[in-house]
Amino acid sequence: MAITYPNYNIEYLYHYYEKSNGPFLNLSDYSLQEAKGVLQNLKKNNHIMAAHRYEGYMERRIELEQMARALFEAKGGKPVRKSPHYMVVGKCAWLQSWYNNGDCIKISLKDFDKDTLSFSYGDMFPTFSCRVTDNKEYRRKIYTYKEIIHIIAKYGMPQDWNSDGQHGPERYIEVQVWDDAPLLKYIEKNNRIHKR
Structure with missing residues (x-):
């Protein structure tokens, strides 16, 4: 049973990444072929979780990102980027385990314009998968900030009630960040470190 949070407020968003590569490297910023x-x-080197992506992953990712953007705009969202960067609500040890030397950046929600943040209760891939047929209300939905607060109050945080993945595909709340501005200082700092 989910642990509910009737007065939950999101304070921080988290981004997990491979320390040697740096944060906010985004496959969607490349052309499909790149x-x-x-x-x-990554597959040749069996490097991190991304090495295990299935054939057709990028095509599906592009499709989901375009759909998420359209759904978000229909709710009044104001995406700046064509495709999002990804973060999560709350800490998630499982995500850190995806990496050989995982690291995490924690950024205050106050640093973001909420009109550039959309949310899915779970990763977008299983959330929108036709293979997930349990008809839970948060399937195939993109939420605004105000909406996700209500969903968290109702269902709790997946990291608390499904940390081992035994109760469904939702393991965290995904945040689609549709603006580079709040992330630039982390990206620029990483670029300086890797140029040394």
Whole structure:
């Protein structure tokens, strides 16, 4: 049974990444062919979770991102980017385990314009998968900030009630960040470190 949070407020968003590569590297910023090449290189080296992506992953990702953007705009969202960066609500040890040397950035929600944040209760891939047929109300939905607060109050945080994945595909609340502005200082700092 879910632990509910009737007065839950999101304070921080979290981004997990491979420390040696740095944060906010986004496959969607490449052309389709370039992104496939990056994935092939990761597979050759069996490097991090991305090395295990299935054939057709990038095509499906592009499809989901376009759909999420359209759904978000229909609710009054104001995306700046064509495709989002990804973060999560709350800490998630499972996500950190995806990486050989995982690291995490925690950013205050106050640093974001909420009109550029959309949410899915679970990763977008299973959330919108036709193979997930349990008809839970948060399937196939993109939420605004105000809406996700109500969903968290009702169902709790997946990290608390489904940390081992035994109760469904939802393991965290995904945040689609549709603006580079609040992330630039982390990206620029990473670029300086890797140029040394």
